[in-house]
Amino acid sequence: GAVVSQHPSRVICKSGTSVKIECRSLDFQATTMFWYRQFPKQSLMLMATSNEGSKATYEQGVEKDKFLINHASLTLSTLTVTSAHPEDSSFYICSARGRLAGGSAGSTDTQYFGPGTRLTVL
């Protein structure tokens, strides 16, 4: 079945550095990517939605200059946490929506989720 991968799975960085998280769709072309984060003991919350080749749409309260999202191709989206601080420590997960390769003309889009990336900022 379709797979979405994230890299790295875990990252520890110093405060003030930038961290890039990659999200790849392996068996299909992802026309839309979603980025979520989950703080400890809190619900998974949507950060932004990005369509291939266009700027991401950020949810209210998410700083677009701090969380840079690039969706340059149909199989790759990246989330860069710039000038990370300890309060950015969280679990980040992406999901990709698209149509499976070889699908019929009438097939509908399906969404698949990555395994997540645990970011710890010291």
Add this chain to the structure above:
Amino acid sequence: KQEVTQIPAALSVPEGENLVLNCSFTDSAIYNLQWFRQDPGKGLTSLLLIQSSQREQTSGRLNASLDKSSGRSTLYIAASQPGDSATYLCAVRGNQFYFGTGTSLTVIP
């Protein structure tokens, strides 16, 4: 490897009915379980979060239960409304997230 299963895959009910969605998982070593809804073309909306130490959570017409030992969770929706029509996903959090395949709910006016 954790496997998350949701039954039924699709459900259609008349407005006003109470309904139950089921989620089962194979590995009971989880931190928490969440229920989400997803509207067509949109991202996930979190409905309820149950920590591994909890047995249920309630929000409005929604009640979610968790039986970790048996690897089961249910989402109960009372007095269903057409606006409840969506896909409902459960996800368990261990070292990573594992999502169920979802239940597509249609509430008929």
